[in-house]
Each structure stands twice: as structure tokens, then as C-alpha cells.
Amino acid sequence: MKIKVDIGPYKPEPKKIISYKREAPDSFTIRLDWQIEHGPGQFVFCSAPGIGESAISICSDSRNYVDLNIREVGNVTNELGKLQVGDELLVRGPYGTQYPMQDLKGNDFLIIGGGCGVAPLRGVIKYIDGHREDFNDISLFLGFRSPEDALFKDEHEDWDKRHKLFMKFDKMEHENSTACYTGSQGFVTDLVKQEVHDNTNKIAIVCGPPIMIDKTVEILREKGFHDDQIFLSAERLMYCGMARCGRCMIRGKYTCVDGSVFRLDHFEDE
Amino acid sequence: MQKGVFDDFVREVMQSREFVAPVKGDQTKEVQESFFTDIKDPSQIEIGQLTYFPIKYYFFAKKEVLFSFHKNRIEEPEIDIPERVFFGLRLCDLNSIKHQDTVFLNNGFRADPYYQARREHSLLIGMHCKKGDDHCFCQSIGLKDFYDLMFFDKDEHTYGIDVGSEKGKAFVDEFRRFFEEKEEGYITPEDKVTINTFKLDTTNIKNLWDNEVWSSLSEKCTACAACNNLCPNCHCFTVEDEVEVGDVTKGQRVRKPAACLVKGFTRVAGDHVFRDDLVGRFRHRIFHQLEFFRDRYGETMCTGCGRCIRGCPAKIDWVTGINTAARKQRGGQE
Structure with missing residues (x-):
């Protein structure tokens, strides 16, 4: 018997690209004409038909549009890099957990990001800017490979005015580059070491490469942070977003539904 | 049911449905091991x-077409699903279907439509297994009764049949003439006994995460x-896109089973492999089987x-490995 299947859960919808901005040599940000309820830290799946689907975190906080920062690092994302304003992109989502901003009111925030891990953190910053009275001091500790690789360069000045922005670069190849507002050579972990003194009423949100997360957590714990004050993002290969494909599992937790935002005391690495 | 009418029963069911049952492998063909197939006789x-x-x-399915696409246009697939009766499933087979139901239908997210369609057009008939072989350890797990109908070898001439669902009852009504109504309690607890000679020590598995047993097993x-x-539960x-030769804008997005023992299982863009070591992959599979799934469901x-031990070309007996490690650990604590 032939059966027509309602493919609902796996069906991506076309959404129009309303702006496109190159951030760095291997990364760009697009804005989609897409109105969805979502929270900071959530992600969507983007399709490049014929190549595949990739999970991309949302880097905005708006009910009117969705911004995605995409690093061209694999087959799908390289294809997505060819998109232009006016094109349609196949997407589905949102998926995953979000930073529980409602429960974190009244705290100081340390927003610590490395490389493309800064993308979902921009969503957090946007959320805080929209609910500024709910939160106290906000410090941004961001690390990139070089000033040229820094994401959201246009916004750094504004971020520094509103909050405290600290930046480090692995390499300062372009010493005279004006591409970047501020920063010096070193690692983001150096900043955490220097600038963080105690854990009083502080929440740390960490997103970046695994080694950077591990080192940062180590330093935060040394500074007296408890695991329930630290949120991290874990990223894995994933195909479904519905706790089925099993690819994103980390010691029994599905990154796609139990994460990708985890409070550290709820997370056990392999 | 009288055993004498069983063949007629099967033939009659086959008039309107595919009848899937276990058959022996063909020693002259490529597949020499036993498997389930839609039988002709x-x-x-x-x-x-x-x-x-x-x-x-x-x-x-080994390959499920999720949808076809032409550029950004998406078309729903039509899948061909015959009405099927599955016969000869053992309680372990049936429980594995129950676990797949959990993942694909009842995990709290929208039911998987492809799996759902295939399951809706199936009827599950079990055959009680009295004694496992050297590798069976179902009695260490605690399987549940899960079937539409279950056959028990009552005596030389008779199958006792337990009706496990509404679907099973409707099926019995349809093929009424092959069945005799029996009183409640006709299937006794003794009928449901399965004997295992092989056992898994499940008492302390959580504490074996950092045990050296994983290195020795995966050696x-x-x-x-x-x-x-071969695992009925994995x-x-x-998910991958398959494109047409000559026109890469047309193709199908397909789903295929994946194996966590293979290195590429956690490989991401940039060629980073999260679960790089075989020891970790081996442990992950066993922990998913014995701990992670239970923690969640x-x-x-x-x-x-x-099946994983029977079919292992290196004959890795992880059950005995775990038993030994658990015993050692207990010995150490005493």
C-alpha cells in the first residue's frame, strides 16, 4: 500500500534572506525574515539541498527576524556562504535549551566566548540589552584567532560603552588593523584570570572550543565559582534535533534537547 | 489453537497480508544466517x-527517504508499506520493538512519521522461548510482556495464545475459526518461564565507567x-542528501542507520572527532544500552x-567482561 507521509518534524521551510554581512574571511551573518519564539542559546537547522543540513545557533534576540552567524568550515556551511540577499534558505527550528535568563535576574554576568562560540553569546547580549534593568554588571571576555577574525566588529564600540568589553587574540598579525575596536595578544582565559576576582552574585556563560571551555571552567572554579553558576554550550554532530539520531549524545545527555546550553552541574563530560 | 491447523492459518493470513517469520539461512547463498522474511509457504x-x-x-528502514527536493522545493515521499503480520518474535525481539517505539513515537517529541506508518501496518505475534542459548541473558534484563498475540507451546498438539492488545483481539476475531476461546488463566506463569544459562551482573554497572574493563574488552x-x-535496539x-546524476539540484534526503563504534560517528566539520578513542566508543555503546536509556526512559x-556477541568477529564477550569487573570491584570494596 502506498502511503503519503506527513513529514512535519523533518520539513524545512524556506525563509528569505534580508541582509548578509561578511564578518571575517571565513564567516558571515545573515538575517532571515522569520518570526519565531525563541530564547538565547537555541539553534536551528539550515539546509543546503544536495549537500545536507547543519545546526546553527541563533545570534539575535528578536520576534521579527533571526540572525545566524555561520562559519564556512564544512560542506554545508561552505555552500551556505554562497547565499545572497533575496535568496531563500531552508530552515527548521528552533531547537535546544536556552539560557534561563528569567531565573538569572539580578546577577552580574561574565560572558566568555571564543571564536564562533561568540555567536550565540550575541543573542544573550541582545537579550540583556532588551531587559537591561533585570541585570547588573555585564562583562564580555571574547577571544579570536586574530583581529581580522573577530565577529560583530561593528558592535564592539557599542558593547564597550554599555558593558565592559575585553578581547584577546591568539595572533596579532595585523598590528595596525583598525578592524577591531580593542584587544591585545593572549587567550580569553588570561582575561578571566585577571579580571574576575570572586563569584559573588555572578553568572558565567561560556561558549567556545572544548579546550577553551575546559580551561575557563578550571579558572572559574579556582575563583570560587560553583558549578550552578556556570553555563556552557556543548556542540556535537546532530541530525534530528529530537533526541533520536543519537549522534549528539554526551554521556547519556542529548545535546539537541538537554542542551546545547547546560548548567555545569547538570553536565558530565566523557 | 491446534497445531494441526497452524499451516492453514498461515496460508489464510497470507491471502490478505505479508507474513513475516524467521527462516533458516540458505547455506548455498550469500546469507547463511537465519533472518526474518516474508515467507511464501x-x-x-x-x-x-x-x-x-x-x-x-x-x-x-535501512534507507528511509525523508523527502525529495528540487532546489528549495520539497516533496513528501510516498512509501510502500504492505499490511504485515510478524510471527515468531521472541520476547527479546518484541521488547526491542517496544524500545524503538519509545524512541521514535513516545520520546516526548512529534512522532516520527515514517516509523509510525510502518508500525501502524504491523501486527506482532510472539512465540514464547523456553530456553535461551549460550549467549542469551534476557533474564538479567527484566523484559516486559509486549505483543499483540503471544504463542505458547502448551503441549504436543496445542498452542496456547495470549491476547496482548485490542489489535490482537481484532485479528483473532477475523480468523476466528482457527482459535478456541479458553478460560482466564489458561496461560500459566509456568508457561511464561524462560531459562538462561548465561547471566549479566547488572548490579553495579554505573560504577564501571572508569574501569579498565573497557580497554581490555576493546583491545x-x-x-x-x-x-x-545486529543489535535490535541500536x-x-x-541523514544525508543523495543527488541525481547530472543534476545536483534534484535529489532525496535519506536516513540510514549509523554505528557508534565507527570513528566517523562523531566527526564534525573541521575533521574533529569527539569520541576519537575506540575504548570510549565501545564503552558508549554498552552504557547507552545498559544505563543511558534507562536513565531517560x-x-x-x-x-x-x-546478537552482538554471537555476531562479533573478534568474539568479544562483554557480558563476561562486565561480570568479572563487577566482581573484582566488589571484592576490592569488601
Whole structure:
């Protein structure tokens, strides 16, 4: 018997690209004409038909549009890099957990990001800017490979005015580059070491490469942070977003539904 | 049911449905091991031993077309699903279907439409297994009664049949003339007994995460993934796009089973592999089977069928490995 299947859960919808901005040599940000309820830290799946689907975190906080920062690092994302304003992109989502901003009111925030891990953190910053009275001091500790690789360069000045922005670069190849507002050579972990003194009423949100997360957590714990004050993002290969494909599992937790935002005391690495 | 009418019963069911049952492998052909297939004649049925291959691929297809696409236009697939009666499933097979139902239908997210369609057009008939072989350890797991109908070998002439669902009852009504109504309690607890000679010590598995047993067990492992493929419970998958030759804008997005023993299982863009070491991959599979699934859904995923040990080319007996490690650990604590 032939059966027509309602493919609902796996069906991506076309959404129009309303702006496109190159951030760095291997990364760009697009804005989609897409109105969805979502929270900071959530992600969507983007399709490049014929190549595949990739999970991309949302880097905005708006009910009117969705911004995605995409690093061209694999087959799908390289294809997505060819998109232009006016094109349609196949997407589905949102998926995953979000930073529980409602429960974190009244705290100081340390927003610590490395490389493309800064993308979902921009969503957090946007959320805080929209609910500024709910939160106290906000410090941004961001690390990139070089000033040229820094994401959201246009916004750094504004971020520094509103909050405290600290930046480090692995390499300062372009010493005279004006591409970047501020920063010096070193690692983001150096900043955490220097600038963080105690854990009083502080929440740390960490997103970046695994080694950077591990080192940062180590330093935060040394500074007296408890695991329930630290949120991290874990990223894995994933195909479904519905706790089925099993690819994103980390010691029994599905990154796609139990994460990708985890409070550290709820997370056990392999 | 009288055993004498069984063949007629099968033939009559086959008039309107596919009849899937265990058959022996053909020693002259490529597939020499036993498996489930849609039989053409009742004489093919072989219920004497557990099939080498699992039942899962009838529901969790080896290749499921999720949709076809032409550029950004998406078209729903039409899948061909015959009405099927599955016969000769053992309680381990049936529980594995229950666990797949959990993942694909009842995990709290929208039901998987492909799996759902395949399951809706199936009727599950079990055949009670009285005694497992050297690799069966289902009694260490605690399997549940899960079937539409279950056959018990009552005596030389009779099958006792337990009706396990509304669907099973409707089926019995349809083929009424082959069945006799019996009083409540006709199937006794003794009828439901299964004997195992092999056992898994499940008392202390959580504490074995950092145990050296994983290194010693995976020493001989070649990451061939036979265990993943033969396991009736393993359900992880991959999704990929297959394009038409000559026109890459047209194609299909397909889903295929994936094996966590293979290194590429956690490989991401940039060629980073999260679970790089074989020891970790071996441990992950066993922990998913025995711990992770239960933590989430309240039931052990492994059904104790032993196919992963029977089919392992390196003959890795992880059950005995775990038993030994658990015993050692207990000894150390005393």
C-alpha cells in the first residue's frame, strides 16, 4: 500500500534572506525574515539541498527576524556562504535549551566566548540589552584567532560603552588593523584570570572550543565559582534535533534537547 | 489453537497480508544466517532458534527517504508499506520493538512519521522461548510482556495464545475459526518461564565507567560495527542528501542507520572527532544500552538477545567482561 507521509518534524521551510554581512574571511551573518519564539542559546537547522543540513545557533534576540552567524568550515556551511540577499534558505527550528535568563535576574554576568562560540553569546547580549534593568554588571571576555577574525566588529564600540568589553587574540598579525575596536595578544582565559576576582552574585556563560571551555571552567572554579553558576554550550554532530539520531549524545545527555546550553552541574563530560 | 491447523492459518493470513517469520539461512547463498522474511509457504518457518539478524529494519528502514527536493522545493515521499503480520518474535525481539517505539513515537517529541506508518501496518505475534542459548541473558534484563498475540507451546498438539492488545483481539476475531476461546488463566506463569544459562551482573554497572574493563574488552575490537548492526535496539542514524546524476539540484534526503563504534560517528566539520578513542566508543555503546536509556526512559535498552556477541568477529564477550569487573570491584570494596 502506498502511503503519503506527513513529514512535519523533518520539513524545512524556506525563509528569505534580508541582509548578509561578511564578518571575517571565513564567516558571515545573515538575517532571515522569520518570526519565531525563541530564547538565547537555541539553534536551528539550515539546509543546503544536495549537500545536507547543519545546526546553527541563533545570534539575535528578536520576534521579527533571526540572525545566524555561520562559519564556512564544512560542506554545508561552505555552500551556505554562497547565499545572497533575496535568496531563500531552508530552515527548521528552533531547537535546544536556552539560557534561563528569567531565573538569572539580578546577577552580574561574565560572558566568555571564543571564536564562533561568540555567536550565540550575541543573542544573550541582545537579550540583556532588551531587559537591561533585570541585570547588573555585564562583562564580555571574547577571544579570536586574530583581529581580522573577530565577529560583530561593528558592535564592539557599542558593547564597550554599555558593558565592559575585553578581547584577546591568539595572533596579532595585523598590528595596525583598525578592524577591531580593542584587544591585545593572549587567550580569553588570561582575561578571566585577571579580571574576575570572586563569584559573588555572578553568572558565567561560556561558549567556545572544548579546550577553551575546559580551561575557563578550571579558572572559574579556582575563583570560587560553583558549578550552578556556570553555563556552557556543548556542540556535537546532530541530525534530528529530537533526541533520536543519537549522534549528539554526551554521556547519556542529548545535546539537541538537554542542551546545547547546560548548567555545569547538570553536565558530565566523557 | 491446534497445531494441526497452524499451516492453514498461515496460508489464510497470507491471502490478505505479508507474513513475516524467521527462516533458516540458505547455506548455498550469500546469507547463511537465519533472518526474518516474508515467507511464501508455512514450511519455511523456523522457530527453533533466535534469528541471527534483528527484526528492526522492518520499521527502522535501512534507507528511509525523508523527502525529495528540487532546489528549495520539497516533496513528501510516498512509501510502500504492505499490511504485515510478524510471527515468531521472541520476547527479546518484541521488547526491542517496544524500545524503538519509545524512541521514535513516545520520546516526548512529534512522532516520527515514517516509523509510525510502518508500525501502524504491523501486527506482532510472539512465540514464547523456553530456553535461551549460550549467549542469551534476557533474564538479567527484566523484559516486559509486549505483543499483540503471544504463542505458547502448551503441549504436543496445542498452542496456547495470549491476547496482548485490542489489535490482537481484532485479528483473532477475523480468523476466528482457527482459535478456541479458553478460560482466564489458561496461560500459566509456568508457561511464561524462560531459562538462561548465561547471566549479566547488572548490579553495579554505573560504577564501571572508569574501569579498565573497557580497554581490555576493546583491545580486540576492530570497530566493524557488527554489534551495532545486529543489535535490535541500536537506533542511531545519519541523514544525508543523495543527488541525481547530472543534476545536483534534484535529489532525496535519506536516513540510514549509523554505528557508534565507527570513528566517523562523531566527526564534525573541521575533521574533529569527539569520541576519537575506540575504548570510549565501545564503552558508549554498552552504557547507552545498559544505563543511558534507562536513565531517560526507565527501561534497560539492551534486551539480552546476545546478537552482538554471537555476531562479533573478534568474539568479544562483554557480558563476561562486565561480570568479572563487577566482581573484582566488589571484592576490592569488601
